[in-house]
Amino acid sequence: MSSHASHHDHTKLYAGTLLTLLVLTGITVAASYFDFGSANVVVAMFIATVKASLVALIFMHLKDDKPVNAVIFCGSMVFLSIFLGFCMLDVDSREKVSTGKLTWVEEQDREEAKKKVKASPPAGHSAPAAEHH
Amino acid sequence: MADVLHHQIHAASDHREVDYLSDGRGIRDWLYTVDHKRIGVMYLFFIILSFFVGGMLALAIRLELLYPGRTIMDAETYNRVFTLHGAVMVFLFIIPSIPAALGNFVLPLMLGAKDVAFPKLNLASFYIYCLGATMMIGAIISGGVDTGWTFYTPYSTSTNGAVTLTAMGVFTLGFSSIFTGINFIATIHKLRAPGMGWFEMPLFVWGIYSTSVIQVLATPVIGITMVLLGLERAFGIGIFDPRIGGDPVLFQHFFWFYSHPAVYIMILPGMAIISEVIPTFSHRTIFGYRGIAFSSVAIALVSFIVWGHHMFTSGQSQLINAVFSFLTFLVGIPSGIKVFNWVATMYKGRITLKAPMLFAISFLLLFTIGGLTGLFLGSLSIDIHLHDTYFVVAHFHYVMMGGTVIAFLAGLHYWWPKMFGRMYNERLAAISCALIFVGFNTTFLTQFVLGSRGMPRRYYNYLDQFQQLHMYSTFGSWILGAGFFLMAGYLLASLRGPKNAPMDPWGGTTLEWQTQSPPITHNFHDVPVLKHAPYDYRNIPQGEA
């Protein structure tokens, strides 16, 4: 209905796609027994993306469908990578606060807090946040 | 039945046909309706109700801040009140205001369609909105939330307020927003009148289209964020809560990945209305049609790569601060294009200062102030000084209220005769517009000064030196409130009169003016065919109503 070409029998194409997907699954499982170091993720994600593209293009008919649907779907991938990319960039380039090292400002806060505790009697004093660790 | 028959006879005498308002008056006819116009009107009702609630909370906040220390409420209550003001205004009012209420009503008419693509989904989205609103009101009753509308961790994972229920309300409202967005995009793609290409669409449609793109792409992220926040509070995922290895700044990334684009969900439809009102009341073709159309889409896309400018002082990395600051300035380009195009449209036009145009001109002034102060805040070094001060509060009120709300009012006045078939009192409308303009500036210009002098936002108490400016601000809020009450008065009064609005009271060229006011249930007798580009005023007499 949407495109007249799709009214033919595509069973062979679909079966071939399924076979390819199963083979790729086998490869990705096999590859997981080898250690490529930091490339492990890259290899696995590359194979997954090939599989996903096959599903999208053939099972979801994007290959023959109106291009608008493909644009919409690619849009989701683009914006997801923006989301992931910026967050990763931030965390990677941030000073590692969680390693236990304090930043200069935090050290100052802690010194201040210690002085205050010494200066005032303990009763009724709400300790600053820096005291809890 | 007899009522309908009577109406038809009556209609025959003055050439009015049964319109969508009188076609079935029972409560069921409204609750089960799939007519986009009725759904739009139902949305309008609840949105104005939310605006009333949010507005009363705002007046309470301003009253409390009249003097330092306690004026009318204690600090706990104050925290809850400003949180609710923010959450109600953002999630229940501004985000659905123009798209769901006015957009629902006008968009299919503008396209010459009989309805939106998925009418049942449209109704579902309305009920989901009601459900989400109920949850948020439930949260108010069950103790309120004191986190601010941004729900920042780690406070939101440790406070005792009804954070989870509010978060679930936001999650639910998100679905409503998504369904509306999906509906509009499919409608715009597939239900344009014969002969209406993409560049023959009214600019309102371009604006709503860009908005819908953001709604579809961004809203799911706030959904999952709210779920994660709820789970973190209840069981501890270890994603946001620093006590168990989480990263509170990551919450801000998640939150602003939606909420910054959401700012454009608010402003783009406002700009879309202005692009309709200005050419109509200038009786002149819009200047730079494609510039405005593409800048809407550009704003929508750029909105996704600037969210970090809300987080300059949060502890995110210096590198990403610089990147986000740079990208933020990009937003200025398409926004500037629009403002210049609107002004250029007015130049040498035959301007009539009817109420919608008065609001549109207010919009131009206020939005420009709001936009330009945004550039201050986008600059890294200046933001360190201004972050979390009243300067920020004033800035986003100039954009959200001076921009979106004023544009919403322009649209409401512009399409009121189309929606309800009645003209309102033009003189009172002008007075109300003036009150709102003066009241708004009194309230918020002072806050720019307060902020630049170091008055932090969200504080219950303040130094005596700020008292005078706070007092002016509070006086402004009263003027503002008076303007809105006056508006409620004359708009409601107009509903009691006879349906006297002509088909095209303002001399508009878009398709919604080519059917009866109010429209018949199926919008048009025959599918309208576009005979000229939008904003071609050569053969259209200027509105006399």
Add this chain to the structure above:
Amino acid sequence: MSVAENIEHGHGHAAELSPFQQHHFATAQQQNEASKIGMWLFLVTEVLLFGGLFVGYGLSHAKFPEAWKSAHHHLQRELGALNTVVLLVSSFTMVMAVQAAKLNRRKQLIGNLWVTIICACIFLVVKYFEYSHKYHEGLLPFKAFYSYQGPQVPGEFHFFSFYFMMTGLHGFHILGGIAVLLWVLKRSYAGDFTSAYYTPVDLIGLYWHLVDLIWIYLFPLLYLIS
């Protein structure tokens, strides 16, 4: 300008091929294309919904690489692989069902839908065994439930939080898919779908493939990467 001036257009007089065509669409094709755009947009929202979890997963992985390495030894990759195969087969039968509807092959449509549903159920049963295994070991999500007694690696409960949230959300999508598939199956028995109208089969097909597609990423991320 008046309504009467509008040029008479031949809307609504188009041959109505299907009783399921709605009044506000001029043709059945327009209706099908609009529905498809709607479905793709919905899938976009699904991708971004899962996207939040993927981003959280990615950042936690970067933070606790040791925990990720040790935690995934608790998962049985054979079962994960089995489920991958089951879902891929169901995707194949789903696309065959769509084709059968297009070509008016009612029996083939019903048969393929049945296989798809059965595969979905097998997937859930396998998942159930995996979950109960984790339950007995105390490898549960969230700080509140995680009670594993073996050697502790900091950040391991983060992994299981994400494991359960991601597979759980995915599982809910499978459940929802089964419900809709059953409804489509019922309508297929009633003979609603022909080459003139098969939009619901088309749409559930798209949804089902997306659920498969997400699993294609979940499988290596959770079971394989060490």
